[in-house]
Amino acid sequence: MSIAAPPLLVLLLALVAAWLCLGLAGLIRPHHVGFVARVLFPLGALVSLGVAWTAWGALQPGQSPETLVLPLGLPELPFHLRLDALSAFFVLLVGLAGAGISTFAGGYFRAGQGTAPGLLCLQYHVFLASMLLVVLADDAYLFMVAWETMALSSYFLVTAQHRIPDIRRAGFLYLLIAHVGAIAILLCFGVLQGGSWQFTFQGMRGGALRPAWGSVAFLLGLVGFGAKAGLVPLHVWLPEAHPAAPSPVSALMSGLMLKTAVYGFLRVSFDFLNGGPWWWGGLALGLGLFTALFGAVFAAVQTDMKRLLAYSSIENVGLIFSGLGLALLFRAFGLQLFAALALSAALIHCLNHALFKSLLFLATGSVLHATGERNLGKLGGLIRRMPWVAALALVGTLAIAGLPPLNGFVSEWLLLQAFLDTPHIPKAFLNMLVPLGAAALALTVALAAYVMVKFYGVIFLGQPREASLTHAHDPGWLERVGLGWLAAGCVLLGAFPGLALAASGAVTGPLLGAAVRAGPSVWLIAPVAAERASYSGVLVLAGILAVVGVTFVLVRRLYHGRVRRTAPWDCGDPWQTARMQDTAEGFGQPVRHIFGPFFRMERQLPSPWDSAPRYRIHVEDRLWRALYLPIGRGVERLAEAVAVVQGGRLAIYLLYGFLTLIGLLVFVL
Amino acid sequence: MSRLALARQLGELLLAVSLAPFLVGWVAQCRAWLQNRTAPPLIQPWRMLRKLFLKDAALAGHASALFRLAPYVLFGTMVLAAAIIPSVATDLPFARAADAIALVGLFATARVFIALAAMDIGTAFGTMGARREMMIGFLAEPALLMVLFNAFLLSGSTALPSVVEHLAAPPFVIYPSLAFAGVAFLMVLLAENARIPIDNPATHLELTMIHEAMVLEYSARHLALVEWASGLKLFNYACLGFALFVPWGMAARGAGTTGLLLAVPALVGKLALAGAGLAVVETLSAKLRIFRAPEFLAMAFLLAVLGLLVHLRLGA
């Protein structure tokens, strides 16, 4: 309980209130796009900037956690709020990415069928606000309220275009799994309070749980938050829901909402349970790696650009969870510094993913608006029509592919560094097994590069596969600013990873009692030790630029810059059309070939005598048939069995009453 | 960093950039000899580059800026890679900015850029080549990383100079794990540098080629840069191999100018041997079907992992 009002927390609450007011303002003139989109959303972006700034303040060294109790909620359990380093980090994430997304959204939303812009504005800002409250909540009730409000508002945003049946189906699946996850989380809290019956998080922190119950709570948390984060096998909703939503919403969901799940998992496993037996880490690590590989493999065979990105989100979530698992593992053996390294890797990857995944989703949004096409098979050559989007999307592509000197590489570098320390684990077969994790990680990262080349190459490069694409054009300035903001973030965090390390250090310090150094200087990071490993994004960037520049100048000086524009040579074969380019399916082929067991494939092969031969392949997830359909059928059967009770015959009904009476009388005697 | 160190760095860079074409030429020469052909002169690649630089560039009409930028980026990343791989001296100031993992990252960057450029024109062969290149990439990269992990675990560092110093430091020890890693590394090298059995640098049969297919649309200075860069790539891989498996003969930290001068011929000697060996391997083996490539690289990957396990068990 705080006597004097905690400044930063109050400021954050004020900003949340501002968001809600903006949302409600949308209802004033729900159908007036100019007002809603061009005024309210940019204002929301400004608020996000304020949020980010406040969070940065809260991450400064020497900041002690701030708490606050609001006279709302249940009589016995008013709303508790708390702003510590961990929550501040995720607030920062929401603020940074939110600013860019809101700016973009200002240009993106327009009147159309489906939900009115004003209502969308309300749902959008409620979504943002609830995410912030999830992170700030300090008691189970407020957390659950914020958590489900988040699910609900995002559900309405997903189903904005509810006239399309697929979108309705996606929304239903999403909310259903979200709800099941929420139930698991509720149970998790129920176990966590450990007899204190304090449903404040403070009480849970103190709660001394018996190991068995601790493990139960951990597993429940893993299920509950894993369902939201999209861990295999609870991932099925993600590739349906994220593409269905309007692009800014997809960006919010992929970039930010998944991170709230990571936050929840961190809270439970590190803050409340304060680490545990080594198999927790092993489990999280294994699940994470499998999810990552799974996501990358499936992303490689997608033919819808937003589905591809959604699967890539699954992959990144997998990477994050493997980092968390590694941290738990180290912590179980008291290797705090290495745990801090792994945890920092995971946290920084959260931040990076928030930036570049939002960037890419927004880029697909612009493409969607410019072409009305989501199918990779009908895109291509847009770099010449939409140079801005193409250029900014290239940054995102390179970043998510984990290439130096951009930010994606930094977190993967840190994660690999953490894997290098696994031989320190004093457990024979573990320290032999875990390096294989590094191998899986490497494979995933390389696959991600493959996927992103496919993504960028098929959409922006090559020749347009449809005539209509020639009308495509760059979006307005608001969109460009939004994209530019996020791209700049990718470059900046890539060049100066020290900043991100400082922020994550502020988190790992309180959680683990250890933090990796934010590098000897701004220019260089050496998380463990200088002679062990060091990396400098800015130097690499400068190096490449320098060499490129020097080469360019030399070539021009010594020789000439003459260029002749001709038709493509293409092995001297002039009869090639745009349709002969590799399609998205074609790009998937090697992966389908190598990772066959992952898929359930239905091929339609043309016969040699077919006059108009066509080749169709349908790839789907084995888990859907293996896991979800059986559950559904089981419930159906039970329902049928139950329906017998209501047979329609009065005599039978009377008999029920009669038997109940007799039974109870016997019971009483 | 001291001015001397900077000079050493630049010198090594120039050495790499100038030696790379010779290495390519040397390998071609050896192959010719082994196949009873009259060999092209050693200088041939240099002549080639000069010719290409003098020509006018012919670009496809709708080629984008990315297409024109890619060769420079490719060249740039390879030069940068050369700057962090100890070839003559271990004391490289720039090596602190990027360790071996970053090196793998740089290779990946180069690969992504060339693949994107290949897709830019939108011809059937270009995209096919890009796809195959990326496939080889995502299979080879983990293997390479695992190979490096062996060295990392041995030396407890991911910075190449300290790896070399640790491995080269007397007393001379035999690391069985490195044997596995060495074979794996060789296979990766073959795959990554468009060599038989994965790819054939000499072929112009469209359906069998990977690297060539990607650069079909390039001409003149752009092609020159691409070729130079691939030469540098081979050079870099060779030096990386030396650094990991035959780290001797390099000028140690703080070694004087004489040390450096001694190190250069050592390097040249190693390169000569390596080139000859490469030629032998290429001559003896036949090109695999593209579908067999995954198996080949999976083998490399497994060998590297085996090396890792051997190390963890035997502690060596």
Added chain:
Amino acid sequence: MVSAPSLTAQLLNGFAAGLLLISFSMLSQQRTRRLIALFAWQGAILFASTTLVAYSARLGHLYFSAGLTLVLKVFVLPLVLLRLIRRLEAQWDTEPLINIPTTLLVGVGLVIFAFGLAQPITALATTITRNTLGIALAVILLAFLMMITRRNAVTQVVGFLAMENGLFFAATSATYGMPMVVELGIALDVLVGVFILGVFFFQIREQFESLDLHHLESLKED
């Protein structure tokens, strides 16, 4: 059984036995007219027992409720029902769901159960009529059973009223009757209920052309 029961007690027990007997014969009776007649007889016995209790316990309001019983259950309701079935030509009952002998066997079981159930209660009753509670319960259960086994609307209603009788018997004999207000309320409810049922009969008739309940089985989960 108390030693040397008073005459009143014996008489009451006799009435109770009569009620039970009538319930059984109702259970076995298939013809609706006879059923209604039996119901009237039940009412009559109820009236007799109530007056007896009222006399022996000198309770004024019990006379009143006895009179109510006489009017309602001996004359009004039976006559109403008879006119109804004459108007609706629903003389005959169709086959019961369970055949009669089985029903009777179950009935016997119920009676035993009811007596066993009433055992502990009768132990602490203060009235001279304590043994009758078990019988009242038995009558109720038997009526319940009858409602279950019949598939004709009228017979079901008769069963319902028989159950009401059992309750009334329990109230009067075991506890010297409920307070006045309550008794009035109960009587009123029964009257209204029967009235509503009467209305229903006609509506069901015009909708389904019969009072057979198997028409009323369309609302169900399929």
Added chain:
Amino acid sequence: MELLLVLGIPLAGALLLGLVGARRRAAEVNAAVSLLTLLAAGLLVVRVIRHGPMLVWREQFFIDPFNVFLVALTALVGFTTALFSRPYMRIEEHHGRLGPRRLRLYHGMYQLFMGAMLLALLTNNMGLLWVAMEAATLSTVLLVSLYRTRASLEAAWKYFILCGVGIAQALFGTILLYFAAESLLGGEGMAALLWTRLDAVKGQLEPTVLGLAFVFLLVGYGTKVGLAPLHNWLPDAHAEGPTPVSAVLSGLLLNVALYAVIRCKVLVEGSSRSLPGPMLMSFGLLSALLGAFFLFRQRDIKRLFAYSSIEHMGIVTFAFGMGGAVANFAALLHMTVHSLTKSAIFFAAGHASQTAGTQRMDGIRGLLAQSPTIGWGLMLGALAILGLPPFGVFASEFLILTTAMRDHPWATPILLLALAVAFAAIFGRVQPMVFGETDARPLPHSPALVPVFVHLALVLLLGLYVPPALAEWYRLAARLIG
């Protein structure tokens, strides 16, 4: 005085409407009478808050926080339902499903039903309680059969027989209760039937008799609560009656019946502590589970929500069965939010089926496109009843679940299973009705959706903030229930 008003106004209204109920303005009169009742109830509440529990009219009536809060709730929902039924019945008339004479019956019976329920809530006399319950049954039987269709007749018939038989059991239970108390309190007067008196001496009552009595009372009133397996009448009656009737059945009658059960529980627990709790809990769990699974195969929108009522009554019963301050508090809260939400849902569903011209859910499509208010009303109502925060249902379910985790961990998974299944079932049905395309024509009269959103707003408020006064009130009631 207020008491006289609360009971008198509806009965007077019933008489009045019985006479003029066929007139054009009957609906307005109906609403006005309900409003007066609400005001009177308000006065009563104020008085109870001021002076605490009170006994009036030779102890025949007893008002304590427990029933006065239910009185207020009943009056409120009664009023909003009357508001809703005005346009709804107009539209039914317009569709030619009802004539003026039926409307007279409807309005008269509506008020009578209200009066009966209020009487049942306020009386202190177990016998009168029984009479009032029976009266409520009879009046609703006529309301359920209002359409005179085959289905409505069948539903009403089943409703009448099942509840009649059930109520008869309850009467026997009451007799046993009287029988047990008579020896202590004397047969003269009505002492042995007065709840307050019984409550005073409950410690000395004979356990076995009380046990038997409770069984009969539970089966009797439990039938009206709709506890499985005594629930069979409920879906039919809800589905076939006019929607306002379904709303008050679900929203109020079930509450009142449960109130009766709880009063009996309090008495019985006095002597045999262990008996009622487990019974209520098992009934509750069974109802919740069965109700949830029934939901899965529904085609009729009103049946769907009828089964959801069974499920929720099960949850409340379970909570009361657990007992204890928190559980009772949660149960009372759940009663409140459930009746508010469920009646709101029925309002929305009624208009929805009117727009679509059918109650079959496959026939109802694209409500948002046709009439956003109805669509949002139904959607938000469904989400609220499914226990999604920030609506109040979640608050009570949160409390119930957490208490269950503490006292009866074994029950928690069952409850959660029921909740999850219910979610999948209801939401999977509601979504296609609300979303999508439609070709339905707008209604002849503008629908009354103010009640819907008023209810939902109240529920939302209760989810985020329980006013201290109300909370205190619940606490008192919870303490009474023990």
